[in-house]
Amino acid sequence: MTKSLKELGVLPELKTFDIFHPCSLEQIEQLCKNSTVCVTKHRESLFEFGNPAHYFCVVLSGAYKLSRPSAGGENSIVHFSAPGDVIAAFIMTQPQPTYPLNVISMGPSRALKIPRENYLETWHQMPDLIFRVQSLLSARMNALQNQKALTKAPLPSKVASFLVHLIEHQRSKNSSEQVQIPIPLTRKEIADSVGATVESVIRIMSEWSKKGLIQTNDQHITILNTKEIIRIKDSSL
Amino acid sequence: MTKSLKELGVLPELKTFDIFHPCSLEQIEQLCKNSTVCVTKHRESLFEFGNPAHYFCVVLSGAYKLSRPSAGGENSIVHFSAPGDVIAAFIMTQPQPTYPLNVISMGPSRALKIPRENYLETWHQMPDLIFRVQSLLSARMNALQNQKALTKAPLPSKVASFLVHLIEHQRSKNSSEQVQIPIPLTRKEIADSVGATVESVIRIMSEWSKKGLIQTNDQHITILNTKEIIRIKDSSL
DNA sequence: CGCCTCTTTGAGCTCAATCAAGGTGTGTGG
DNA sequence: CCACACACCTTGATTGAGCTCAAAGAGGCG
Numbered sequence: 001m002t003k004s005l006k007e008l009g010v011l012p013e014l015k016t017f018d019i020f021h022p023c024s025l026e027q028i029e030q031l032c033k034n035s036t037v038c039v040t041k042h043r044e045s046l047f048e049f050g051n052p053a054h055y056f057c058v059v060l061s062g063a064y065k066l067s068r069p070s071a072g073g074e075n076s077i078v079h080f081s082a083p084g085d086v087i088a089a090f091i092m093t094q095p096q097p098t099y100p101l102n103v104i105s106m107g108p109s110r111a112l113k114i115p116r117e118n119y120l121e122t123w124h125q126m127p128d129l130i131f132r133v134q135s136l137l138s139a140r141m142n143a144l145q146n147q148k149a150l151t152k153a154p155l156p157s158k159v160a161s162f163l164v165h166l167i168e169h170q171r172s173k174n175s176s177e178q179v180q181i182p183i184p185l186t187r188k189e190i191a192d193s194v195g196a197t198v199e200s201v202i203r204i205m206s207e208w209s210k211k212g213l214i215q216t217n218d219q220h221i222t223i224l225n226t227k228e229i230i231r232i233k234d235s236s237l
Numbered sequence: 238m239t240k241s242l243k244e245l246g247v248l249p250e251l252k253t254f255d256i257f258h259p260c261s262l263e264q265i266e267q268l269c270k271n272s273t274v275c276v277t278k279h280r281e282s283l284f285e286f287g288n289p290a291h292y293f294c295v296v297l298s299g300a301y302k303l304s305r306p307s308a309g310g311e312n313s314i315v316h317f318s319a320p321g322d323v324i325a326a327f328i329m330t331q332p333q334p335t336y337p338l339n340v341i342s343m344g345p346s347r348a349l350k351i352p353r354e355n356y357l358e359t360w361h362q363m364p365d366l367i368f369r370v371q372s373l374l375s376a377r378m379n380a381l382q383n384q385k386a387l388t389k390a391p392l393p394s395k396v397a398s399f400l401v402h403l404i405e406h407q408r409s410k411n412s413s414e415q416v417q418i419p420i421p422l423t424r425k426e427i428a429d430s431v432g433a434t435v436e437s438v439i440r441i442m443s444e445w446s447k448k449g450l451i452q453t454n455d456q457h458i459t460i461l462n463t464k465e466i467i468r469i470k471d472s473s474l
Numbered sequence: 475c476g477c478c479t480c481t482t483t484g485a486g487c488t489c490a491a492t493c494a495a496g497g498t499g500t501g502t503g504g
Numbered sequence: 505c506c507a508c509a510c511a512c513c514t515t516g517a518t519t520g521a522g523c524t525c526a527a528a529g530a531g532g533c534g
Contacts, residue, residue: 068383068386071389074389078382090371090374090375093371093375100379101382127364127367130364130368134330135331137327137374137375145315145338145381149305149306149307149308150307154489154490155490186512186513187512187514188512196389196490197490197491198512199490199492200491202513203515206515236308389491423481433523434522435481435482436524439482440483476534477533478532478533479530479531480529482527482529482530485526486523487522487524488521490519490521492517492520493517494517494518495516499512500512501510502507502509503507
């Protein structure tokens with residue numbers, strides 16, 4: 001039942017990710033010893049807040065949302081993890097770690113669950129690898145701080161900033177218009193990300209749709225006029 | 238003019254901090270090679286947002302506030318760094334790092350400026366040390382995520398949560414009442430931390446003063462009734 | 475003494491939350 | 505196959521928490 005990672009062909013898949021790219025397949029195999037591929041369905045939970053954290057994860061395909069439970073069953077979304085992203089690695093160093101977030105699958109996804117010991121032992125031996133993990137973390141930290149700086153900005157700025165953030169990778173090269181956001185998002189998820197209500201987000205985005213700035217079909221959002229969206233994002237300056 | 242760290246007696250000072258505690262004085266000396274002690278006055282800047290980051294820091298005494306410039310000269314405060322805290326370490330791994338924050342002295346303070354190369358070379362060799370740095374970072378990340386989960390909470394909850402967070406270390410043992418907040422804070426700083434205006438913060442805290450929950454003299458805030466403050470913090474649940 | 479920072483209080487207004495209601499599409503179980 | 509639940513999207517009306525603006529007092533410092 002449990003096939004080896006090699007049999008499953010996961011190793012080369014891992015090597016395509018930035019973190020593992022400089023590693024040999026043999027190294028990767030070592031690093032991911034005793035790991036299992038976890039297949040999740042839409043809205044299925046990968047890790048649950050407060051549970052003891054025996055594993056950390058590398059996202060293989062699909063996407064996951066990391067959210068924090070808060071007032072009245074509300075969940076505020078902290079981050080979206082795409083393939084190549086590492087989840088919960090940096091809490092592995094704590095003596096008795098528990099997951100600080102809920103991790104929920106968005107659509108069918110796959111993740112590699114790696115035992116905590118690997119991080120403390122094998123990964124620990126590879127300073128360069130640890131530094132690359134740290135970079136991911138540092139980028140997330142940066143994003144969080146960015147958002148914090150926007151707390152007092154009007155809601156449209158927040159939403160615009162959120163969308164721009166999501167297309168940052170691809171935008172770098174393709175500075176032309178017409179960028180599609182890589183993960184399908186509901187309005188509710190956007191609302192939970194920027195700390196607002198669904199209704200407010202809808203009002204703002206409908207407006208933008210009418211003006212031809214964005215376009216949605218089946219939860220896939222496309223930004224038609226990047227320039228204008230960026231202007232809105234910065235309009236509170 | 239520039240005395241060695243050994244002459245200044247900084248080495249034993251460093252050893253009292255968690256990160257360096259397991260290290261020998263010789264190791265610490267190695268790790269902090271070519272570093273300088275930087276003495277700052279109240280409101281003086283240690284690092285400035287956007288500048289190229291050739292150094293990272295360990296806070297020796299006093300305190301620093303880390304803030305992010307935002308709309309209209311507003312500064313949103315992201316973190317307060319007390320002695321033992323490491324600043325800007327995790328961006329050292331980037332190829333051409335620039336400071337992602339403003340770092341400003343609160344009262345007279347001292348910090349040890351350590352060259353970037355040390356992190357990439359000497360520190361890099363010590364996985365355990367890197368893990369300890371990662372723990373600090375992870376704690377800060379956690380705090381940020383916590384705050385994010387409170388965005389929709391009413392302002393009093395946010396302020397209460399902020400105060401409780403600041404006394405978390407000492408509270409652990411001394412669960413009795415009467416806890417003083419370790420750093421002097423202006424209302425404006427509190428406002429910038431929770432993402433509100435001075436006026437709103439004042440209104441809330443005056444109320445609390447009247448009710449005998451807190452007490453201020455000369456920017457030193459003392460929580461008189463911890464239980465009630467925690468109740469307010471959680472009241473939005 | 476004037477300047478600057480910090481605190482305080484009041485009055486009015488605005489943005490986004492809340493409440494309410496209706497529409498669509500998909501899955502699911504009888 | 506239909507009915508029902510459920511997730512998601514949309515629009516409108518109302519309301520209130522917190523922002524803005526204004527004005528002023530209280531130290532501290534050169």
